[in-house]
Structure formats: structure tokens, C-alpha cells
Amino acid sequence: xxxxxxxxxxxxxxxxxxxxxxxxxxxxxxxxxxxxxxxxxxxxxxxxxxxxxxxxxxxxxxxxxxxxxxxxxxxxxxxxxxxxxxxxxxxxxxxxxxxxxxxxxxxxxxxxxxxxxxxxxxxxxxxxxxxxxxxxxxxxxxxxxxxxxxxxxxxxxxxxxxxxxxxxxxxxxxxxxxxxxxxxxxxxxxxxxxxxxxxxxxxxxxxxxxxxxxxxxxxxxxxxxxxxxxxxxxxxxxxxxxxxxxxxxxxxxxxxxxxxxxxxxxxxxxxxxxxxxxxxxxxxxxxxxxxxxxxxxxxxxxxxxxxxxxxxxxxxxxxxxxxxxxxxxxxxxxxxxxxxxxxxxxxxxxxxxxxxxxxxxxxxxxxxxxxxxxxxxxxxxxxxxxxxxxxxxxxxxxxxxxxxxxxxxxxxxxxxxxxxxxxxxxxxxxxxxxxxxxxxxxxxxxxx
Amino acid sequence: xxxxxxxxxxxxxxxxxxxxxxxxxxxxxxxxxxxxxxxxxxxxxxxxxxxxxxxxxxxxxxxxxxxxxxxxxxxxxxxxxxxxxxxxxxxxxxxxxxxxxxxxxxxxxxxxxxxxxxxxxxxxxxxxxxxxxxxxxxxxxxxxxxxxxxxxxxxxxxxxxxxxxxxxxxxxxxxxxxxxxxxxxxxxxxxxxxxxxxxxxxxxxxxxxxxxxxxxxxxxxxxxxxxxxxxxxxxxxxxxxxxxxxxxxxxxxxxxxxxxxxxxxxxxxxxxxxxxxxxxxxxxxxxxxxxxxxxxxxxxxxxxxxxxxxxxxxxxxxxxxxxxxx
Numbered sequence: 001x002x003x004x005x006x007x008x009x010x011x012x013x014x015x016x017x018x019x020x021x022x023x024x025x026x027x028x029x030x031x032x033x034x035x036x037x038x039x040x041x042x043x044x045x046x047x048x049x050x051x052x053x054x055x056x057x058x059x060x061x062x063x064x065x066x067x068x069x070x071x072x073x074x075x076x077x078x079x080x081x082x083x084x085x086x087x088x089x090x091x092x093x094x095x096x097x098x099x100x101x102x103x104x105x106x107x108x109x110x111x112x113x114x115x116x117x118x119x120x121x122x123x124x125x126x127x128x129x130x131x132x133x134x135x136x137x138x139x140x141x142x143x144x145x146x147x148x149x150x151x152x153x154x155x156x157x158x159x160x161x162x163x164x165x166x167x168x169x170x171x172x173x174x175x176x177x178x179x180x181x182x183x184x185x186x187x188x189x190x191x192x193x194x195x196x197x198x199x200x201x202x203x204x205x206x207x208x209x210x211x212x213x214x215x216x217x218x219x220x221x222x223x224x225x226x227x228x229x230x231x232x233x234x235x236x237x238x239x240x241x242x243x244x245x246x247x248x249x250x251x252x253x254x255x256x257x258x259x260x261x262x263x264x265x266x267x268x269x270x271x272x273x274x275x276x277x278x279x280x281x282x283x284x285x286x287x288x289x290x291x292x293x294x295x296x297x298x299x300x301x302x303x304x305x306x307x308x309x310x311x312x313x314x315x316x317x318x319x320x321x322x323x324x325x326x327x328x329x330x331x332x333x334x335x336x337x338x339x340x341x342x343x344x345x346x347x348x349x350x351x352x353x354x355x356x357x358x359x360x361x362x363x364x365x366x367x368x369x370x371x372x373x374x375x376x377x378x379x380x381x382x383x384x385x386x387x388x389x390x391x392x393x394x395x396x397x398x399x400x401x402x403x404x405x406x407x408x409x410x411x412x413x414x415x416x417x418x419x420x421x422x423x424x425x426x427x428x429x430x431x432x433x434x435x436x437x438x439x440x441x442x443x444x445x446x447x448x
Numbered sequence: 449x450x451x452x453x454x455x456x457x458x459x460x461x462x463x464x465x466x467x468x469x470x471x472x473x474x475x476x477x478x479x480x481x482x483x484x485x486x487x488x489x490x491x492x493x494x495x496x497x498x499x500x501x502x503x504x505x506x507x508x509x510x511x512x513x514x515x516x517x518x519x520x521x522x523x524x525x526x527x528x529x530x531x532x533x534x535x536x537x538x539x540x541x542x543x544x545x546x547x548x549x550x551x552x553x554x555x556x557x558x559x560x561x562x563x564x565x566x567x568x569x570x571x572x573x574x575x576x577x578x579x580x581x582x583x584x585x586x587x588x589x590x591x592x593x594x595x596x597x598x599x600x601x602x603x604x605x606x607x608x609x610x611x612x613x614x615x616x617x618x619x620x621x622x623x624x625x626x627x628x629x630x631x632x633x634x635x636x637x638x639x640x641x642x643x644x645x646x647x648x649x650x651x652x653x654x655x656x657x658x659x660x661x662x663x664x665x666x667x668x669x670x671x672x673x674x675x676x677x678x679x680x681x682x683x684x685x686x687x688x689x690x691x692x693x694x695x696x697x698x699x700x701x702x703x704x705x706x707x708x709x710x711x712x713x714x715x716x717x718x719x720x721x722x723x724x725x726x727x728x729x730x731x732x733x734x735x736x737x738x739x740x741x742x743x744x745x746x747x748x749x750x751x752x753x754x755x756x757x758x759x760x761x762x763x764x765x766x767x768x769x770x771x772x773x774x
Contacts (some may be wrong), residue, residue, distance in 0.1 A: 083659070089583020091589050091659065329571075342568045365571050395575070414709060428573035435581060 001209060003234040004244040005253075005384040010413045011237055011324040017174045017302035022182055025319050027099055031074045031310030032347040033059050034086035035093045035415030038138040039145050039428045040066030045095050051078040056105035056238035056286055059095045062136075068146045068350075069136040070095075073308035075103040083267065087332045087349055089342050097310070113187050115282040117192045128197040128281055135280030136287045136350075140272030141176075141240060142333050143164055144351035147273055151197045153262050158163045160265030161180055161202040162195050163249050164274055166218070167233060169208060170334025173354045175291040176271045176303040177349045180207075180214040183275050184221045191228055191282050198267050198394045203228040205271070206249045208235045236334060238413035242268045244382050256409050272353075287350055292316065296357030298324035307348060313355055314344035328363025331356040336414045369422040377416035377426060387416035391426040394433025399440055402433045408441070410434050484516070485509045491571045492526060497604050499527040499627025516541040527551065528605065529627035549643040551616055551626035553608060553619050556638050557593040557720070558654045560614035563669035564589055589667040591656040593617055593638055599630035608639075621648060621720075643699050646722045651702055651709060653678075655716040658692040672716040678708035694730040 045058030084094035133148035295302040300321025377387035488509040538545035576598040595615035607623035661673035674693030687701035
């Protein structure tokens with residue numbers, strides 16, 4: 001069975017919420033829409049205090065090309081436009097909406113009927129991309145890169161295939177898995193739309209083989225689409241990384257940055273993104289909700305919730321049996337790449353794929369000890385880097401050296417820190433080095 | 449015998465030729481270095497702190513000699529060496545040393561554990577920069593001191609340390625040379641280099657919080673809320689300006705009257721190294737005695753309730769330190 005060629009680890013899967021159907025979460029009393037729900041320029045608020053909004057009303061317009069608009073997921077009144085604590089653990093600009101009723105914009109088609117690509121012969125590539133851009137769709141796997149940017153290949157580059165990331169390699173998370181089981185048809189139409197948008201004839205859906213039911217269902221449904229192939233993959237973290245997935249599925253390696261997947265002819269999109277694209281293009285529904293896994297060993301009822309964006313995490317927690325008493329850490333996302341949150345008041349955003357509660361025992365990192373030069377991190381690194389070295393030179397602030405050692409290639413998957421027998425905070429240091437070196441590179445480019 | 453002789457002759461000849469080549473090369477390719485660079489170098493503290501902006505003390509020495517050609521040392525200052533060293537350098541170069549005001553680092557945060565509780569615990573690598581990248585840090589204030597000691601680790605003079613009780617960086621002014629290494633290392637820009645001031649006195653807004661008043665109040669009990677009261681009392685000197693919800697005292701304009709310190713309802717402004725406010729208290733007592741009790745109750749109340757709560761540290765410190773100073 002296929003997988004990527006270098007490194008990788010296999011953490012305990014702990015897919016506690018696997019097989020639990022998607023439940024719709026209740027509407028929040030107040031929804032908070034951060035203007036920073038994607039990578040790139042933040043959205044600019046276009047509403048003010050007192051404005052009445054419906055589900056699907058524009059709250060913030062895109063702040064540039066690499067940016068995305070933000071729509072209201074609830075109806076009600078804007079109570080303020082102010083800073084709010086968001087998933088970055090800092091206070092940033094956001095729009096607060098006090099929820100009243102559940103009124104939708106009339107342009108949104110709320111019926112459950114499946115609209116196939118054949119039903120809409122009027123759609124051409126340009127229209128599809130424009131609709132995706134208007135709907136504010138970003139990479140739903142957690143990277144939140146504005147989707148339309150990836151669908152517009154830079155001049156001189158030609159996409160050859162679309163790869164759908166349905167790997168869900170993060171332990172605990174099952175949101176993509178449950179989405180595939182329930183929305184297989186819609187996802188496949190979404191994939192077909194992406195393929196049409198980038199003008200390719202070949203599409204792959206990569207699924208790890210710890211989800212046999214999803215592989216079977218998707219393969220069955222994909223028979224109607226001869227151009228789309230479901231590729232079962234061996235379970236290996238971080239297969240959901242863009243570069244790792246391309247390697248696993250079509251066997252091509254993306255060179256070091258600034259090269260991007262399109263340089264090897266691949267466009268990668270998350271399976272959740274494919275579903276959002278289907279809804280945006282066929283149903284005129286902007287990105288206002290997503291499936292989120294609320295899970296953890298002490299959580300009473302680990303579930304997959306279909307929740308409106310802007311819902312505070314505290315409410316999602318209530319829906320799953322409340323915050324366990326022995327909570328040690330709250331993580332937005334999965335255990336490997338997720339980010340510890342400092343409060344449950346933080347609202348969910350476009351990139352919130354999971355809410356993981358770790359108990360006191362799991363939460364604490366073990367004390368770091370000296371490096372024993374076992375090189376486990378080197379063999380675990382999926383980018384072929386030397387994490388122990390990068391960590392050391394970063395903590396010594398040797399930025400030039402770090403740049404020479406390709407620190408910017410790091411995808412921050414955390415395999416090195418996971419595998420380290422001395423519990424060294426490798427990724428903490430590497431991330432510092434990467435951020436600093438990227439800053440230096442940008443500065444240098446700006447000077448030129 | 450013969451063999452030894454040949455060896456000695458050959459080796460001697462080779463040595464002679466090599467010596468000749470080296471001699472010629474040393475004359476022909478000699479690089480002339482201004483002897484003053486060495487002289488200046490010898491005067492410098494050799495801390496290689498980089499506070500001057502040049503790579504080490506020798507770099508600064510060459511810069512000084514180069515600047516001497518243009519006839520002025522005004523842009524150059526060796527912070528650790530101070531005025532004495534600059535005068536010596538000026539002596540070597542036959543110039544007048546400009547009177548550069550010595551600077552010290554000031555940590556603009558008073559958010560100790562009791563006024564700014566640590567709600568969560570950071571479990572990652574112990575570095576301010578790394579903690580800052582993860583977001584707000586352990587407290588609710590995203591502008592305040594993180595207390596992991598990046599500044600302490602870069603200080604070559606042991607002048608800045610993190611107090612484990614308060615988890616705030618503290619500067620030992622007697623050791624601080626004003627090189628600015630700590631200011632550069634602080635990811636939140638809390639540390640500012642300020643002129644030492646006459647008798648080491650200075651009045652500083654010890655807060656970096658740019659949040660709006662209501663939020664800043666929640667985050668920390670001694671935060672600047674941008675109310676502008678200090679700006680009002682300083683209208684005459686215009687030393688205080690209000691940035692994004694944050695007051696700033698211009699050290700060049702400050703007349704050290706300490707009115708702003710009194711006016712600040714949050715205790716965010718601190719006067720360093722001043723004698724205790726004796727005359728003021730006496731005046732208050734006189735006023736109390738002369739006026740009716742009803743009228744004095746009003747102004748007395750805030751003084752009594754706020755002073756111990758908001759700024760207990762400054763009061764104590766000034767009383768302790770002043771005997772040494774004056």
C-alpha cells in the first residue's frame with residue numbers, strides 16, 4: 001500500500017468519535033466572527049454596531065488577493081465590532097452578533113437535493129473559481145489557505161491532477177471521516193468542480209486505510225466518475241501534509257521552498273473543502289458552518305458536530321457532555337499540529353477541525369533531558385531535515401546557519417518532538433527559527 | 449658526515465630564501481593600519497556587547513578612528529564605557545567628546561503575579577520569544593512581560609534578572625550600561641532605553657498595554673488605560689503624549705514634577721529614585737487642619753484607598769533607596 005517515502009510516525013489513533021453520526025449543534029446566543037480566519041490579509045469588517053444580519057450576510061470583505069470574505073452564520077444584530085480572543089490565543093478584530101431567530105439570505109438554496117455537474121452545464125472554470133472566492137472558502141484541513149488562490153495556477157504552471165486530502169492523519173479527529181460517510185455524493189461533485197476549475201482530467205482521493213468504510217463507500221460512489229480514483233493509503237503521520245500526500249499518491253516530490261505543489265503539477269484540496277465548494281457553487285451557500293470533532297479520553301460523548309462558525313467552543317463542549325473535571329489542556333485541532341487554547345470562550349473558525357480535551361495526565365510534557373544523539377528525529381522528519389540540529393541552532397539564534405540547513409522547509413508536523421526519547425522541545429525551537437528566518441528572507445526580498 | 453653537511457646547507461639555503469621572500473612580501477604587501485585603532489581598542493571595555501552597533505570593540509575602534517577624520521565623534525557612543533571612555537578616546541584622537549546622555553534599560557511592565565494573575569501555564573520551551581509566538585502567554589495581557597528571561601540571558605553585565613516572585617524582569621541600574629541588548633531581545637518591546645536622568649531620576653509609564661481602557665482594566669490592575677489624565681496635568685510641558693490607548697513620557701521634555709504620577713488613577717506611572725514625598729504630605733496635613741473636615745474627606749478618600757493598592761512598590765522603593773542617593 002502506498003505512503004510517502006521519507007520519515008513519518010504512527011501515533012496511537014484514538015479515533016474515539018469514529019462512526020458517530022454528524023449532529024447539528026444548537027445555535028449560539030452570541031456568535032463571534034474573527035476577521036482572521038485564514039492565512040493572508042485579514043478581512044475588513046463591513047458592518048457596524050446595530051446592523052441587522054441574516055445567515056449568509058457579508059460581515060467582512062477580503063482584504064486582498066490572498067484573503068477571504070467572512071459571512072454571518074447566524075441571524076441577529078451586530079452588537080459590536082471589537083477585538084476578541086481568537087484561536088491564535090491573541091485578541092484580534094472580530095464582529096460580535098447577538099443571535100435572534102434563524103433567518104437565511106434568500107439566495108441560499110437550503111434544499112438537500114443533490115445537484116450534479118451535468119445539471120449545471122453553464123458553469124465554466126472562471127465562474128467556479130469566482131464563486132469559490134466569493135463564498136470565502138479556505139483550506140478546511142486547518143491550514144486555512146484561501147482556496148481560490150490555489151485554483152489559479154501562476155503563469156507558466158499547468159496543473160495535471162487534483163488530489164483530495166481525505167487522509168485525516170491527525171489522531172483523534174474524525175470530522176473528514178464522518179463527512180465522507182454522510183456526504184459522499186456532494187464531495188464527489190465538489191471534486192469534479194475543482195477538476196473543472198483547474199482544467200484537469202485526473203482526480204485522486206487519498207484515504208488512509210484506517211477508514212475502510214469510507215474507502216469502500218467512496219470507491220463505490222466514484223464508479224460514476226471515471227476520472228476520479230480513490231487511493232487507499234497506509235496509515236502514517238503526517239500523510240495529510242500537502243507534500244507528503246503528493247508523494248504518497250502520485251510519487252512526485254515537491255522541491256524545497258519557494259517551490260509549491262503546482263510546480264509538480266498537483267493541486268491539493270481537503271475533502272472538507274471539496275464539500276464546501278459543492279455547497280458554494282451548487283447551493284450558493286457561503287462558508288458558514290463546518291464539521292468539528294469534539295473529543296478526548298475524558299469527554300463524555302465524543303462527537304462530530306456540524307456547527308456554525310462563530311460558535312464559542314464552550315457551547316460545543318456543553319453539547320458533548322460538558323468540560324471534564326480533569327481537563328489539563330484544551331487543544332484547537334488535533335494533538336499533533338493543534339494549538340493549545342487559553343479559554344473556551346474562543347469561537348470556532350473556518351479552520352477548526354477539532355476540539356481536543358486532554359486530561360491532566362496526558363496534558364503535561366515530560367521534562368526535557370539532554371539530547372542523546374539517537375537521531376530518531378532525523379528518521380522521523382518527513383522533510384528529510386535534521387531536527388536536533390535545527391533546534392540547537394535556533395536556540396542559539398544562529399539564523400544564517402538555520403537558513404542554510406533549510407529550516408523553512410519544516411512543515412511543523414511535530415514528528416520530531418513526538419519521537420524524541422529525551423522529550424526535547426524540538427519543534428518549539430524550530431518554529432522560532434523558521435519564523436525568524438522567514439522574516440529575514442522577506443526583509444531581504446523587500447530590500448531588493 | 450657529508451650527508452649531514454649537505455642537509456644543513458640545503459635546509460639553510462631554503463630557510464634563507466624563504467626568509468628573503470617573507471621579508472620582501474612583508475614590505476611589499478604591508479597593510480597600513482592606523483596605530484590609533486589599537487590605542488582606542490585598548491581603552492574600550494572589551495565586552496564586545498555590540499551595544500554601539502558595531503561588531504565588537506575592535507569594530508567600534510575603527511569606526512571611531514574613521515569618524516575622527518570627519519572631525520566629530522558625536523554619532524558614536526560606547527555605552528558600557530560611558531563618558532569616561534569616550535573622553536579617553538577623544539583624547540587619543542585629539543577631539544572633543546560629545547556629551548552623550550548615558551542610558552539605562554527600563555522594563556515597562558509592573559504586571560506582577562498579584563496584579564496580573566497567571567491563568568494558564570505555558571508548558572513549552574522556556575523562552576519569551578517562543579511563548580510570545582504561541583499567543584497571549586500565561587496572563588490575560590498580550591503586551592506584558594512574559595518573565596521567561598530572554599533579556600536576562602543576553603545581558604553580558606548581569607544587570608537584568610527575572611524576579612521569580614513577581615515574574616517580571618528587573619533592571620539593576622548600577623550594573624546597566626545601556627547597551628540595549630535586552631531591548632532587542634524582548635519580543636514585546638517592553639524594554640526601553642531611557643536617559644539615566646539627573647541623580648538617576650526618571651518618570652516613566654510602566655505599561656505597554658495598547659488595549660482599550662475597559663479591557664486593559666480587566667487584564668491588569670496597574671495597566672495604562674489611556675485615560676489621558678497625565679496628558680492634562682502635563683499640558684504646560686507637553687511631555688506626555690497618548691498613543692494607542694497608551695501614554696508615553698518624552699524623557700527630553702519631562703521636568704520631573706511627578707504630577708502625572710499623582711494623577712494616574714492606575715498607578716501605571718512610576719517615578720524612580722525620588723526622595724519620599726514629605727513636603728507634599730505636610731502640605732496635605734496643613735490643608736486638612738485648616739479646612740473643614742467635610743471638605744477634606746473627599747480628596748483624602750482616593751489617596752487612602754488607591755495608594756496602597758495601586759503602587760505599593762514604588763512608595764517603598766523610593767523610601768528605601770533615597771538615603772543612599774542623597
